[in-house]
Amino acid sequence: MSDIKETLEKAKKLASYKAVDDNVRAGMKVGIGSGSTIKYAVDRIKELGIPLTCVPTSFQSTQLIIAAGLELSDLSRTPELDVTIDGADEVDAQLNLIKGGGACQLQEKIVAASSKKLIIVADFSKDSSQFGDNWKKGIPIEVVPMAYVPVMIKLERSFGLKPVLRMAVNKAGPVVTDNANFVIDAQFTSIDNPADLATKIKMIPGVVETGLFINMAEKAYFGQKDGTVKERSIKL
Numbered sequence: 001m002s003d004i005k006e007t008l009e010k011a012k013k014l015a016s017y018k019a020v021d022d023n024v025r026a027g028m029k030v031g032i033g034s035g036s037t038i039k040y041a042v043d044r045i046k047e048l049g050i051p052l053t054c055v056p057t058s059f060q061s062t063q064l065i066i067a068a069g070l071e072l073s074d075l076s077r078t079p080e081l082d083v084t085i086d087g088a089d090e091v092d093a094q095l096n097l098i099k100g101g102g103a104c105q106l107q108e109k110i111v112a113a114s115s116k117k118l119i120i121v122a123d124f125s126k127d128s129s130q131f132g133d134n135w136k137k138g139i140p141i142e143v144v145p146m147a148y149v150p151v152m153i154k155l156e157r158s159f160g161l162k163p164v165l166r167m168a169v170n171k172a173g174p175v176v177t178d179n180a181n182f183v184i185d186a187q188f189t190s191i192d193n194p195a196d197l198a199t200k201i202k203m204i205p206g207v208v209e210t211g212l213f214i215n216m217a218e219k220a221y222f223g224q225k226d227g228t229v230k231e232r233s234i235k236l
């Protein structure tokens with residue numbers, strides 16, 4: 001593993017362990033996010049050996065819960081959660097988030113919205129003052145496949161975004177989400193008002209969900225290069 005990759009992995013682990021220790025207690029109903037950071041949170045939950053009910057946010061997260069031997073539920077059986085722990089691609093000064101780098105934004109947002117608290121775990125590279133400081137891949141937008149071209153045209157004409165259909169790596173054609181949709185990455189130079197932009201994008205017919213999570217997270221844990229964890233929180 002390269003030095004930087006190793007530093008990032010250590011930072012993800014530190015943040016995840018601290019977030020679980022601070023926020024997860026026996027008997028809780030817990031939303032389990034998706035991505036490369038959340039696996040450390042699941043490792044920590046497993047290590048603690050406390051009884052929990054877990055609701056996943058993706059196929060990947062379902063597999064993590066099963067592999068850890070934790071109790072797996074869903075929103076039909078467990079519609080109200082105590083806390084969701086999840087990663088993020090970028091966190092701004094108000095704890096607004098860009099999520100969906102792994103195309104899981106739709107289920108992640110539904111699970112987060114069903115939780116009393118959303119706690120973010122991340123390495124130092126996700127900690128920004130405004131969107132675009134660190135994350136250059138744009139806003140992930142989940143769309144119904146037949147609508148992707150008109151949605152891309154509207155994103156460009158109405159909002160000056162530079163939309164790109166996300167393509168699969170080991171498959172010909174586009175990424176297909178866990179919900180059988182496509183993902184457009186809408187690249188931007190700056191976003192003045194993330195809440196307003198999120199609402200307007202959501203209004204475009206064919207858009208299922210955006211990776212902009214506005215006023216949802218109440219605390220973020222960022223693992224640092226020096227082995228400490230920086231905590232940022234906000235009153236919602």
Ligand SMILES: O=C[C@H](O)[C@H](O)[C@H](O)COP(=O)(O)O
Nearest residue numbers: 035036037087100102103104
């Ligand atoms: O779609 C993926 C999710 O929103 C992830 O939580 C996000 O991309 C962060 O992933 P990672 O922990 O791998 O940086």
